[in-house]
Amino acid sequence: MTPARAVIAQAGALNIRIAVAESLTGGLLASALVSVPGASRAFSGGIVAYDTELKRSLLGVDAELLERVGPVDGEVARQMARGVRRACAVGGEPAALGISTTGVAGPDPDQHSGQQPGTVWIGVSSPAGERAVQVACAGDRAEIRAQAVVAAVRELEVELGAITGHQVGTAS
Template sequence: MSSPAADVVRLLAVKGETVAVAESLTGGLVAAEITAAPGASKAFRGSVTAYATELKHELLGVDATLLEQHGAVNPQVAAQMAAGVRKALGTDWGIATTGVAGPEEQDGQPVGTVFVAVAGPVDQGSGSAGGGKVEALRLNGDRAEIRMESVRSVLALLLTELASEHSGNERAQDTERNGGF
């Protein structure tokens, strides 16, 4: 049985696309999971672990006012981190994690509050700019469990986006093969 990271690497390699990771609470665990998969070098470009809030702005282009007003544990911050790492590292896809692993709350958010995000190529079908998607999580467990579930969740979100984009492309190709019908 293959892992979600191996599935991500395989799908990206088949499509000839790349991914970069922006991490906060996971501290490099997402990048480690992806690079543990055989063939990762075909799809993985790199990562930015922006643990300190100011680095989210300085390295990933997250809006400083957003960070000041809402803190780093915010769905828009996650979305901007994913888009920012995608742009900074020149990839087709960017994924991001931000949240509170504990032991104490952060930015007024309780332990277990996590946001994972994916930014992808512009989807011509839906007109969405950047193919962005954010998922809010409320996780239970200790610090290690919250971090590992965050890794699993961001990879699952990317897999869902890759699969939906892939099936959309297949439909478009079928239409072309069938003379537009």
């Protein structure tokens, strides 16, 4: 079973809805998830906020933070993940799990911060908490983006485990 298939199966079994906010990956993460048959049981939707202004206006990332650090930052990724949960609410209910990707695919460094290609941040938001994970990717633009998708799916697996533990811990 592929990691994306495992994520969709586990989220569907737990009745957990996933939403994605993508910058660096430009829709590749959403595509990886919806390529799995039955994805509609677990995937609510996503936002490709490639332009920095969309991170603020659609996802609610703090404008001052974006001005100060630019779009390639752990806190930006975390806020993107939190914001997409709200933005992809269904029936007034936010998605249970939000995940985001932001980074530098290259070939040039980030214009705002000077960070080098291969710098990637994955943001995660769920009832179990929020976090950002930095991932070092290598290769050309396509390889960096593909590695970011793999890392994001891996973080979805980790977070589904944390949510399960959180639900069990809450129920006792």
